[in-house]
Each structure stands twice: as structure tokens, then as C-alpha cells.
Amino acid sequence: RVHGENNFVINISRSMSHTQVIVVGGGLAGLSAAHTVLENGGNCVVIDKNPFFGGNSTKATSGINGAGTRAQRSKNIPDTPEIFEQDTKASAKEGYNADLVKVLTHTSGQAVEWLMDNFGLDLSLVSQLGGHSFPRTHRGKERFPGMTITYALMEKFEAIASEQPDRARVITKARVTKVLSDDQGKAHGVVYEKDGKTFEEYGPVILATGGFGADFSADSLLSKYSQEWRSLSAWKDVKNLPNLMTLPTTNGDHCTGDGIKMAIELGAKTVDMEAIQVHPTGLVHPEEPEAKLKFLAAEALRGVGGLLLDAKGERFCDELGKRDYVTGRMWNNVGPFRLVLNSKASADIEWHCKHYVGRGLMKFFPSGNDLAKEIGISPEKLQSEFTKYNGYAQNKNDPFGKRFFTNAPFSINDSFHVAIVCPVVHYTMGGLDMNANTEVKGSNGVIPGLYCAGEVMGGVHGKNRLGGNSLLDCVAFGRVAGRVATRYLLQQHLQAARGGKSANRLATILGHVYGSPFSINVDSSTSRISIDINLQQGQVAESQSGPAPASSSPAPAPAAPAAASKKTYTLEEVAKHKTESDCWVVVNGEVLNVTNFLADHPGGKKAIMLFAGKDASDEFNMLHKPDVVQKYAPDSIIGKLA
Secondary structure (H helix, E strand, O other): OEEOOOOOEEOOOOHHHHOEEEEEOOOHHHHHHHHHHHHOOOEEEEEOOOOOOOHHHHHOOOOEEOOOOHHHHHOOOOOOHHHHHHHHHHHHHHHOOHHHHHHHHHOHHHHHHHHHHHHOOOOOEEEOOOOOOOOOEEEOOOOOHHHHHHHHHHHHHHHHHHHOOOOEEEEOOOEEEEEEEOOOOOEEEEEEEEOOEEEEEEOOEEEOOOOOOOOOOOOOHHHHHHHHHOOOHHHOOOOOOOOHHHOOEOOOOOOOOHHHHHHHHOOEOEEOOOOEEEEEEEEOEOOEOOOOEOOEOOOHHHHOOOEEEOOOOOOOOOOOOOHHHHHHHHHOOOOOEEEEEEHHHHHHOHHHHHHHHHOOOOEEEOOHHHHHHHHOOOHHHHHHHHHHHHHHHHHOOOOOOOOOOOOOOOOOOOOEEEEEEEEEEEEEOOEEOEOOOOEEEEOOEEEEEEEEOHHHEOOOOOOOOOOOHHHHHHHHHHHHHHHHHHHHHHHHHHHHOOOHHHHHHHHHHHHHHHOOOEEEEEEOOOOEEEEEEOOOOOOOOOOOOOOOOOOOOOOOOOOOOOHHHOEEEOHHHHOOOEEOOEEEEEEOOEEEEOHHHHHHOOOOHHHHHOOOOOEOHHHHHHHOOOOHHHHHOHHHEEEEEO
16 A cells, blocks of 8 residues: 555555564674575565664674583583573673573574574684683674674575565665555555555564664653663662763664664564663774764674773773663772783784774774873883783782683783773664564553564663674574564464465475465364475466555666776865765776765764775775675776776
8 A cells, every 4th residue: 555645545455464564673683583484485675764784793702601502512612502692691680581581592592503504603712701611602704793793684585585575675764654454453564655655555564673772852751761761770889879871872873763663553562672682892082972873882892892991091800791780880999990901812803903993993003101191191101000900910810700801911012902981872772662573562462463673672782782792682582583584474374265366376485485386275164274295396486466565676777887988186175075964985096976965874974074085995895795785785886096
């Protein structure tokens, strides 16, 4: 059903209502759910309000947790799902939900290996993060893991949508405004707005819309629960607890709690909404110290041995403590706070350091003397702090309780990578109340046909989330939601199968699962359905009828102008175009006018503006594949660099 500006209505057949699952949100949770729907024989449409898929998932910098993985076994790490479960329970505190934590931790190894096996991902490096008993946070050798993982799923889903548009569809720049329900309270579709028009899609709904960590308006969810946030047990001994609404955030401006708000309108319950995580290490850009949006310093930087120093150049906490603990110790001390990596730690996480230095968020110091001068203390004072730390590392008697001293000892004669950091709103543990099958709960039990995955969920992490569990909950619960929603889809078919058309639709979906022809016989007198499967014949090649897609997978972008017709520019000419209203950059020898692309950039316009008027090739190649510009923004290519 399409509503025009003049209320002109075109009715479209609802025959697709029992042949697709609707996923709202194209981050890692939504894409994990979508791929699982396809794997289990369903059809899927993914709707996202942004120009591109990815969401906050692409910003995850440390990795994805998994217990009992091949990578761990190859490194003789004696981790188990049971140990992981206990670590997560300890972090969750009074918000611990045994059923949800069991799903998260006991399917974690399968989740990591599903990504490796199905999408060809390298997740062979395993790091130790705060609050974990063993190294279990997996990442690859290059690029941020969130970007790498999410992009792989995005590419594959887009390819399927292009090759099999009857099975998978992509709708972007489309804001879902309502979840539809029938007179029995079953969710059976969504309403969304795109290009000034209103559209509807029909089918069970998986909400994967993320959290509300950038919802800073006066009537926002952050504002609504900010006072309850102050009462969390994590802050009981914090002397200088700030106003939550004044803190910076790592969340993109799309993180406004849309899915939570829509589900509440449908009667959904929420849980742990006051559990808003403040991460201790948001990166402070020296030229924009008060910026509201900040990049995150990966927790892996502390995992490889980074130290946290206060304004006096002194340690003040166990750097590998849980996030709320480290944040609380920062608020009880005086900044600026510095995250300090020695040469060995820097080498272990070289890619991250290079990336942060390129963005002006981290500095390299060739010696401890240079670092001491930057802090404003004597070299002797800094060496004294290093000497104390080295003793704690050797004797395992750190006064802050630290147990892992990776890449110690520290020496003032070493070189260092250093970043100024501050606490930032990072993640919202609260969200929709659901069960272990990702079914959203209402006041009278589960809401049929409505599921959730990712940060929109509540109850999984309790009052505090462990690092590396965000990407994991996207994959683990995305896969559960995909399976359960597809099963619901098939059940709806069986209930509706009172005639040939419904039976044919059921046969098509079962054909996706098993790849064999089906004969479905419906006996209306006994309400019995029999299914005959011929495993000796080839694939069924039936087409499905249904509504024309409101918006299909983005059409291939028009080819960029031929190289011979492009103008040549000098770097001096490019440097003149460095404002938001006139922004050029150079990428791999091509000059791009990205002025009109700034608002659409998945990483936010700030990430581009750091390189306005400059050559951004090194930074670009660290994050993206070479074909990204040609694939998503070919019209921005205006010439070649001389």
C-alpha cells in the first residue's frame, strides 16, 4: 500500500505477508538475522533509515567474544562457555538474566565460527579485555573488526538481493514509523517513510534498530532515565558524578531509540532502561576537546598493556577492570587522563595506533622524556611511576588488583603512543524485554510476530556490558531471531494453508530449505496437511507473486566519467576546498568532491572533514576496500591528482 502526498491510495496484494520476514535496521544484528532467515528458507527485506547499512556495528574496535573457539584452542587458551557465563554474570551485577546470558555465552563460539566459515573472515587474533578471565575477544589482522565483520555480511546480502530479488531486498533511506498489528495483537508488518511517501511491508518483524545513546533531546530516553542512571550501584562511591546529558557520546545521530519507542506503542515492555554504559576511553581531539561526538579508543589498547595516567602522571585504577569501575575511578581523580602504550604494546596493535595517529587523536613520543614534558612532570617522576608498575607486574601485587601485565616492563627510554581520553556515553544495556527466543514481551505475554536483536534488546548485559559482547550479542541473538521468525513464518503458512495458493507458497519456502520439490496436500475435512518430498529430483524453480518492492536494492551507481575526460588537479588546488559547503579529498590518486556525500557518510561527516582538502588515501585504505568509492559514490570523482 503506497500513500501519495495527496492521499491517493494504491492497494497492493498482501500475498507476501506470509512469505517474508521484515528486519528493521541494517547493522550487524539485522544482517545476522537476515542471513539466518535466508539460510532457513525464508525471504527477507531489510529496511534502514540511513543511506548505507552498518550502523554503530561498524565502529566496534576491539572485537567479538567467543569461548571455546578454534582460535583459542590453537593458542592453548583454556576458556569455556561456563567461565564466560560467570564473567558475564559478574559484570551484569543485579541485572543478571540467566536465560539470556546462557544464550549469549554458550553460543558464542558458534557465532564466531559462523562468521569465519560463512563469510570468509579472519578472526584469528585473540585479546584479553577487562573483566574477562581469559583472552576471548577475536579480531583480524587489519581494519576495525566491527567494520570488517559488518561489511562482509552487508556485501553478501546485497549480492543475494541483486541475484535473487524474490528472496532478499534492501530498502535504505527509509524511516520505519510504526509496527502494524492485527486485531489479535500479532505484529504483521511495518509502515515506513521514503522520498516523501508512506509505504507498508507485511510479515513478522525483527527490530534491530540499535540503542538510544545519541538521544539527547529534552524529551529523550536518555533524559527520561538519567536520574535513575545516577542510582546505579556502580556509582555508589563516585564523588563527582556528572550529569549524564552533558557527557559526549560515541554514538551516531541515528541512535535515537526508534525501535524501542515503536514497540512501546504496540504494548511492549522494557527492562534496565537506566543501565546506560559510560565507556572510560573516548578519544579527545586536541583541536576539539569539547566535541559532543567522539571516537572510541578500543579497549584492546588496554588489553595489550596500555596504562592510564592522571594529570599527575600517576596510575589510579586497574586498567583491565570493568568499564563502570574504570570510569568511576576517573571521575574520582583529576584529568586530563592519558592512555599510554609502550613500543611493545604499540606493535601488538599497530593498525589501531596508525589509524588514531592519522586522525590526530593519538601522538607518538620517541622517548619518555618527551612524554613527561607533555604531561608537565619531571622525567624522574614518570620513571618512578614506571618502576612501581614494573614491580607490581613482577610480584603480582598491584594495589589496584590488576592480574594481567601484558608487555611490561615500562621504561622511560622507550617510545610511546599516547592519547588523551575521557568518559563517553557508549552503549545502552536497557531495551525491549524479551525471552531467550528474542520474542518481545508485552503485558500479556509475548507479542506474536515481533522479535528483537542487538542493542535494542534489554536484559542481556544487566547493569554493565563486557567489552566484546556487543558484536557478539548482535550475531548470537540475530541468529536466534532469524531462526525463530522464520519458524513463525512457516507456522503461519501451515495455519493459512487451506487452499492451493497457500500450499504453493509453503512449498516454495520449504524448497529454499531443502532444495527439493514438494507436494502439499490439504484435507479440509480433517484440517490435515501432508507433505511429500522428492529427494531424487532437482531444485524447484517456482516464482513467487507478491507486491512490487517499495524500494529495491540500490541500483548499481552510474559509472564515473572515463579517465580521459577527467580534469587534473594539484594538491594545492584541492587544499582550497576544505569546508562543509565545499569539501574535496584525494583518495588513491583520484580527486573527490564529497560535499554532497558528507551527510550520507556512514562514519559521519566529521570523519571526512578531518581530511578536507588533503590526501586521505592512507586513512581510507585502512578502513575500506579499494572499490568502495566506485561502488557507492562514483559521482563524487571529479578528476585526477597531478
